[in-house]
Amino acid sequence: MKKTHFLYLAFSLILSSCLRLDSNLYNLSDKISEYKRDGFTGTQDFRLDASYDIPDSLVLPLTLKSHSVKENRDYSIRAFFIGHRARIATDTVIVYCHGNKWHMDFYWQRAKLLAHVGGKNRYGVLYMDYRGYGLSEGTPSEEGLYEDVDACLNWLKQEGLNNERLIMYGFSMGTSAATELSSKPRSLTPHKLILEAPFASAAVMAADGAGLDMPSSFFTNLKIDNAEEIKQVKQPFLWMHGVNDLFLGIKTHGEVVFKNHTGSYKEAHRIDGADHGEVPATWGFRNYIETLSAFITKP
């Protein structure tokens, strides 16, 4: 082989290198054909007893259009609103951005728990499957996450919700959308922000994984830069994190995010013994609900 051919081949190989971790970071492995909510029998972090049941009449399935700016097309995404629709125009709504795993059925128990903050169906709760998750169209992307959550905020806005009555809640991967849309508001500006087990950033993930401080761009184009985005968040902030979180360590992820919040009010809840996803159950549902309720109603 001529030297020029070899160089051309090597150069082409470099330019054609397209392996990225991005698409593999999304956990879509549990495929569903319908939402079953309480009828979902797959693995769950916890199951609530019957006292937490929500009547079907207070669960509104939604199919919303989420516009992709990059692709200039709409995706059909699925969401549930839990509560009294008519009260959206007058009362508080918690928007829950779920984690990386599967779909809304997996997080149904968590949504029900939130529907008991302040009392049964005291506040409305809206949560959604991002594109590619559950029955939502498309494939996941970081920007898609933000666009999908904003599509839900836009629906709430059309229903009469205003900034002062919007509480944004993110769990794990969902903290990226919750933080982004709190620091750079789109349809609505959240009044308060709640983050459970947040990522610091893709950079911290890479550094933790490598041992050395490797740039995250070596592996992924994702940024998920909560640790920087939170600096722009001035809203009151509640952070909770399992001390025994073996997936997103409290020290390298959660503590950094909490420290970087520079707003006028923030509170931290480090839950002993809780691994990733175990905060509500380990803390105790009553403690969890009462803490959130106090935060939401705090003047």
Next chain:
Amino acid sequence: MNTTNPLKVLVLGLILLQACAPTRVVKPLQKGEQQVSVHLGGPLLKFGGAPIPMPLSSVAYARGLNDKTTAFGSLHTTALLFGVIQTDIGICRELYSHPAGFGISVNPVLNIAVDTWEGNKKLWPELSLNAYQSLYQKKLLLYAGSSTWFELASKRAHGETQPNRALFHAQLGLQYQRKKFSYTLEGKYLGMGLPTQPNVVDYIGLQNKGALGIYLGLTRRF
């Protein structure tokens, strides 16, 4: 809670590809002698409940500058597939040798990686020390040693203090040497004593510390 799927764990394991290769040269070549090697392997991960080594690959070239010093360089081919141009260049210097086949060598190495996505780069020095013993009329070469990666940055992302300025590894290897070819099997204990949890990667270490790795090598001498 399992927030990960097997593929994610598998691919995230590639994070260690940036700093993961077997010992390039243990015993210096003779002056003018050359060799080309292909290496495959990596740290062990839990994959679907079973331990598997990461299939990290690299090619390396070495040339004897004199009978005691060999220069080498490499290209990490798996990293290249991720758009990361990575090399480790260095020398293997004989510190001591005995006619009975025993020897000690040291490898100062410079690892360099640049990604083609954002142009970010990383440079980290490495120092390896190996003792080796030729066995069975030089058909086998048994070696053991340690290597250390040095983190030059005092800060990491978001201005946080870099917790690890040096990572220590231990290796134990065996080379089966034929006339032109040699075959290598090397085991490593990466990041000795470094807690592997919490972490997004399910490394298999010892008591949740470090990561065990297995590497295969094929070498052709000229």
